Amino acid sequence: MAMIERFRGWLRVRPAANDVIATLICLAIGVPIALTSAYQQHKSVSVTMLLLAVSCVPLLVRSRWPIPVAAATVLICELGFALSSAVATAPVSVIFALYWVAVTTDRVTAWRTGGGAATILLVSGLAFRPGVDRLAENLGVLGWTGAAVALGDALRSRRELLASYRERAERAERTKEAEAQRRVTEERIRIARELHDVVAHHITLVNAQAGVAHHLMRRDPEHAYQALERIRDTSRAALDELRATVGLLRGRDDGEEPREPTPGLADLPVLLDSFRHAGLTVGLERTGPESELPQLTELTAYRIIQEALTNTHKHAEAGAAVVRLETGASVLSVTVTDDGNGSGGGPGTGHGMIGMHERARSAGGTLHAGPRPGGGFRVHAELPLRPKG
Structure with missing residues (x-):
């Protein structure tokens, strides 16, 4: 079977060889037919x-020229009709030519060519071979010309159908690969966003607490020692979150669960305390029912608050910030404002601000951030409480 397929492929790229083989086959089929007719x-x-x-x-x-070749074979067949007193006509070449026209052209062209050939041969047969005893032979032209065109048309239709199936399969495979690549890219972006939020938040706090400890080391060792304890606790928390996030890069085939649960709004007091220990006064205002929210919404809200306060503490030179949460019927509104210099985005790379926008979009929500008219910076996000769709 593989050898046959290779041979067909060889013929497809060598049409001249294909034509020679077809001619030899036509002769091989036509010789016994012509000999039998001549003797009879x-x-x-x-x-x-x-x-x-x-x-x-x-x-x-x-x-190269399928239709002119068909016309030439028809003319030669007519010559046989004209010489009917000396020749036993065997129209095998006409059958081969019409078959090839149907294979290589469209259906309308094939049937027009076949119909024209049949009409010409029928009229010529009736003219050169009159008589009731030759009527069946003359009418047989309609049968074998129609059969040749029908067979070629069926083969062409089958090839087109197989080609369409192959194209659909290839397109489906390409779509599948593109979808897999898209999901891989989205997952990488998500993990990179998590790493950025975790590292930026905890390193900012460690830096602030280290400055406090350095400032108090000589004149107030007790408070300096407390600041060092907070650095230790913050570093441990950062390592735990990094371990849980990096663990997403490896499959947990052994069923191991993450050490830390996914952070949510219940963890906000601890988060806000960490900023307060770093010297930023943070207030929390919450309105609406404190019911259980979707995990994605809680994680998104937590990370947006974390990144907004990190930017506030790191870039805005603010002394105070306020976090407002408003739970509505279908939307959770998250607002973080500060009294800083209005550069909540900071002079950094901008990855934090981009990450907040991406987080809001991934949860089906929106986020707006910018300086406030009266001074300071404002981050406002609206997150749906139910998945869209």
Whole structure:
């Protein structure tokens, strides 16, 4: 089977060889038919064989000019009708030519060519071979020309159908690969966003607490020691969150669960205390029912608050900030404002601000951030309480 497929592929890239093989097959089929007809009708064998050979010659260029080749074979067949007193006509070449026209052209062209050939051959047959005893033979032209076109048209339709199936399969495979690549990219962005939020938040706090400890080390060792304890606790929390986040990069085939649960709004007091210990006064205002919210919404709100306060403490030179949470019927509103210099985005890379926008979009919500008219900076996000769709 593999050898046959290789041979077909070889023929497809070598149309001239394909034409030579088709011509030889036509001769191989036509010779016994012509000999039998010549003996039965008591016609000249040599003239019949010569006419058969001549009629097959145009098939050598059928791939280049299929319709002219069909016309040439029809004319040679008419010559056989005209010489019917000496020749037993064997129209095998016409069948091959019409079949190839149907294979290589469209359906309308194939049937028009076949119909024209049948009409010409029928009229010529009736003119050169009159009589009731030759009527069946003359009408047979309609049968074998129609069969040749129908067979070629069926093969062409099958090839087109297989080609369409192959194209659909290839397109589905490309779509599948593109979808897999898109999901991989989204997952990488999500993990990078988590790492950025965790590292930026905890390193900012460690830096602030280290400054406090350095400032108090000589004149107030007790408070300096407390600041060092907070650095230790903050570093441990950062390591735990990093371990849980990096663990997402590895499959947990052993069923191991993350050490830390996904942070949510219940963890806000601890988060705000960490900023207060770092020297930022943070207030929390919450309105609406404190019911259980979707995990994605809680995580998104937590990370947005964390990043907004980190930017406030790191870039805005603010002394105080306020976090407002408003739980509505279908939306959780998160607002973080500060009294700083209005550069809550900071002079950094901007990844934190981009990350907040991406988080809000991934949860199906929106986020707006910018300086406040009266001074300071404001981050406002609206997150749906139910998945859209």
